[in-house]
Amino acid sequence: MxxxxxxxxWRVFSVASFLFIxxxxxxxxxxxxxxxxxxxxxxxxxTKYGIENSYSLNLLETIPNFYNPKVTKLGVTRFNLADYKxxxxxxxxxxxxxxxxxDLRFLFLIGIYLAMVNIYMFYKVRFKKDYDLTWLLxxxxxxxxxxxxxxxxxxxxxxxxxxxxxQLVRFLEVxxx
Numbered sequence: 001m002x003x004x005x006x007x008x009x010w011r012v013f014s015v016a017s018f019l020f021i022x023x024x025x026x027x028x029x030x031x032x033x034x035x036x037x038x039x040x041x042x043x044x045x046x047t048k049y050g051i052e053n054s055y056s057l058n059l060l061e062t063i064p065n066f067y068n069p070k071v072t073k074l075g076v077t078r079f080n081l082a083d084y085k086x087x088x089x090x091x092x093x094x095x096x097x098x099x100x101x102x103d104l105r106f107l108f109l110i111g112i113y114l115a116m117v118n119i120y121m122f123y124k125v126r127f128k129k130d131y132d133l134t135w136l137l138x139x140x141x142x143x144x145x146x147x148x149x150x151x152x153x154x155x156x157x158x159x160x161x162x163x164x165x166x167q168l169v170r171f172l173e174v175x176x177x
Contacts, residue, residue, distance in 0.1 A: 028066035030146045034106050035074045041098035042077045053079040096168035103154045110147045
């Protein structure tokens with residue numbers, strides 16, 4: 001094999017390794033970070049209304065749980081349901097929506113970052129004629145994958161029967177007499 005061929009094979013191996021590692025190892029932990037802040041939003045609202053709560057996660061099971069379609073949550077906030085039900089509708093709504101607001105903040109920040117970096121990359125390529133964008137493309141890839149995962153998770157949280165919105169509606173419904 002000539003050196004040019006080895007160089008190209010090494011480049012393909014490097015890109016494939018990067019993609020594999022980011023998809024199967026980095027992405028689950030990035031989603032775990034956003035899950036932590038999602039649950040922290042719930043915890044803050046629960047604490048605001050005097051309801052004791054705790055958060056549990058298992059970092060060793062993050063990767064298998066992330067890829068298990070039957071897993072409903074990567075982290076769970078535990079609290080006394082009777083105390084929650086004793087609150088008014090407005091307070092319960094604040095508690096349930098707090099996690100989604102946290103998700104939307106992450107979506108907004110990642111979106112802003114991607115827009116700014118892509119404008120910068122356009123500037124480098126178009127005006128500076130600098131084509132060494134390896135690190136920018138790598139960070140963009142990771143953040144774009146995180147953004148896609150967060151969009152899917154947020155939509156699921158809004159539409160899934162076990163999500164925050166459906167749980168809120170379930171506990172807000174007034175029994176018909």
